[in-house]
Amino acid sequence: MDGNITDTATPLSAHIPPEGFISTDNGIFIETTSKDGDIEQEWLCSPIAVVALGRNTGNNGWCRWIELVDADGVQHEWHVPQAQFNSSFTKVLDGLLDRGFRMAPGTNAKKHLAQLLTSWAPTKRYHTTDRLGWSDSTCTRFVLGDMRVIGGKDIVFLNDSVQRGEPAMHSRGSLATWRSEVSSRCKGNPVLMTSVSLAFAGPLVEFLNREIAGMHLKGMSSSGKTTSAKVAASVWGSPELVKDWTATKNAMEGMAAVANSSLLILNEIAEASAKEIGDAIYMLGNGQGKARSTSSGALRNTTKWNMTILSTGEITLAEKMAEAGQSTMMGQTVRMIEVSADTRRYGAFDVLHGETNGGDFAQRIEHAASQTYGVAGPAFVHELLKNSRIRSTLPDKIKAIASIWQSSLGLEGDGPAGRVLGHLAMIACAGQLASMFDVTDWDPQEPVSAAWELAKEWADLQERPEKFEIEATVERTRDYLLAHGETRFQRAGTSIDSPAGYRDDSWFYVSADTWNEIHAGHSPAEQANYLRASKWLVPGDGKNIKSKTPNWVAGRPRAYKIRAEIITAMADPKKAAA
Incomplete structure (x- = not known):
């Protein structure tokens, strides 16, 4: 992924390549010994250097910071995931060529280039982040949409999903x-x-x-x-x-x-x-x-x-x-x-x-x-x-x-x-x-x-305050059933120690103790009436707000009968009654 593209500042020849390679203003040369014992230099590619190694704050996602100079003398910055050098070096080479990189022809040149880039061991380190805004939960560095960083210069934004960041987040004027x-x-x-x-x-x-x-x-x-x-x-x-x-x-x-x-x-x-x-x-x-x-x-x-x-x-x-x-x-x-x-x-x-x-x-x-x-x-x-x-x-x-x-x-x-x-x-x-x-x-x-x-x-x-109370009751009930519906509510043919209630595909039967737990600090009867008003709770026979549990429950104790659809409904609390 590209970072900044700037005019050449520090010559890339200042970065020391691995043994067997020589870096000059004209590019990288391979150093070889002839049959006669003479030291010879063979041009490999245009100026390039691995200037630093990057990783995220969890010390994963390692990458190499590569800089190269194209034929117009413009210096390019590219951050390449470490894994790509093993899994898809062809993609790495394509990316280099797209940025104006030049190299000697032949298969051997590709092998030497791979060796150069993978064995280059710079001492400089930097951090990467895939987030704009605060780079992590410590909130110590902030990355703007145009890649400017506030709070530190040792961090680079890298995210394949939003490679361009947010171009509209740039500055103009004072x-x-x-x-x-x-x-x-x-x-x-x-x-x-x-x-x-x-x-x-x-x-x-x-x-x-x-x-x-x-x-x-x-x-x-x-x-x-x-x-x-x-x-x-x-x-x-x-x-x-x-x-x-x-x-x-x-x-x-x-x-x-x-x-x-x-x-x-x-x-x-x-x-x-x-x-x-x-x-x-x-x-x-x-x-x-x-x-x-x-x-x-x-x-x-x-x-x-x-x-x-x-x-x-x-x-x-x-x-x-x-x-x-x-x-x-x-x-x-x-x-x-x-x-x-x-x-x-x-x-x-x-x-x-x-x-x-x-x-x-x-x-x-x-x-x-x-x-x-x-x-x-x-x-x-x-x-x-x-x-x-x-x-x-x-x-x-x-x-x-x-x-x-x-x-x-x-x-x-x-x-x-x-x-x-x-x-x-x-x-x-x-x-x-x-x-x-x-x-x-x-x-x-x-x-x-x-x-x-x-x-x-x-x-x-x-509207009247009761509207908020009804919505709060629905959300508390829904959140509890969403979190515990599969673990604390017993189905027919299964056994759970001290169940919070019972359930089938259509209904939850919430025990009185569980109901009090869900709505601690509120009137249990009032909360049940709020659920009834919102059509999520179906009352029992006569004046009973609680219904009898299914036939397979021993003793059939009464419980609050709630529509199971409450845990998936995101929009309309009345649609279950439609």
Whole structure:
């Protein structure tokens, strides 16, 4: 895989080749002894050197850093997996020739070249990573989409699936210009400021070991939601960072991978597949793609990511899923926080900073974001690495802000609403950090106030509190059955010591003790009624909420009868009753 291509700097002849080879400015020569005992030199190839050996942080995946000079004097850098030298040296040679490498003709020349490259033993070492963003869980080095590295120069990005990285994540202009022309116009505009704060929150997800968080900007056409997305994109790169919801699920995995530790932006939710969007949000929020096999049957490394997500559209997620006869689950609504982007004074905006109308303001800030970009995000990461104590102090600050908001809104702190407010508090703190780092020109309290405005509006949009309790009960029950359904629930003809209940292909019969275990800290009867309201629990005869277990269960004790489909249903909790 190619790294940087630069003009020749250090002559490759400075690197000492293995014994029997001589490196000169004209290339590599083989040193031989004639029949007469004279030392002779035979030209083998154009200038080339193995300058270092690389490996990942687990000391696996070894590779060789090869540099060569083509006929135009341009120096190429190539990182070749060690295994290729044994399994497919022809591919290695093809790659060299494609980069302008020249060599002597004949089979012997190929043999000598293989010997040269495999026996070259440089002392220099470097690390590799297959991840953009934070290179590993230590969060000490950050790889940008254009392969720039923050926090260390001894690491190289290598990933066959995304060889080009994210070309749109490059920089243009200066941070000072971005602050004055872009971030300054976010002042007084909660939707804009929180969208940009969401972009800064991308690196914090893994840095603080938090859940992936997202926002969906819902608004009418020309309201300013897409403008907000483009302004948020400018934190990390060009407007091309704004992607479309029309991407296939596989393509979305790739987009998520290259957005690791930054911001994934998906425009126009109305264009997405109604049948697939629910699963797509779960996939994006869970932080990993589908497990796949190689041609030999072995499992490939699963694509993983941590990031924030910004979505836009004229309709909500619920409205989109309703097109396919589905309804949203709690796990989807807390991952994608709905924000109204057309209810401010001027659509998505409150303050126009001297412009006469919302359209002119949108055009002005969009133009500014298209001229200066990709400088604020890297600057934020630089400061984050310089202030490592933030990693231990920021979680308590996020928790404190969320707690104040929960109390002010009268919402429970440990349910779905608490998770949403926790996400918004993290986004607010990201914007505040950007202010304290002088990456923006905001007052540090402004992004907190902006996120609080959206938190209040979000709370006003929600249905009665019971909706959240029902969804939380369904998710707790589903998670338990998914984790223990095959190991703790006894089937006919089998025997399990102290079973949690019984099951067949259609039903789970959850014992009362297990039910209390699943819903510890909550009223068992109330939780059963929530499951009944959602159609996952089928009551027994008469007034009994519990049903008799099957005939093959000794004594047929009563238990909570739950539809087995609950463990596979991802979208519609009512479809089992259809």
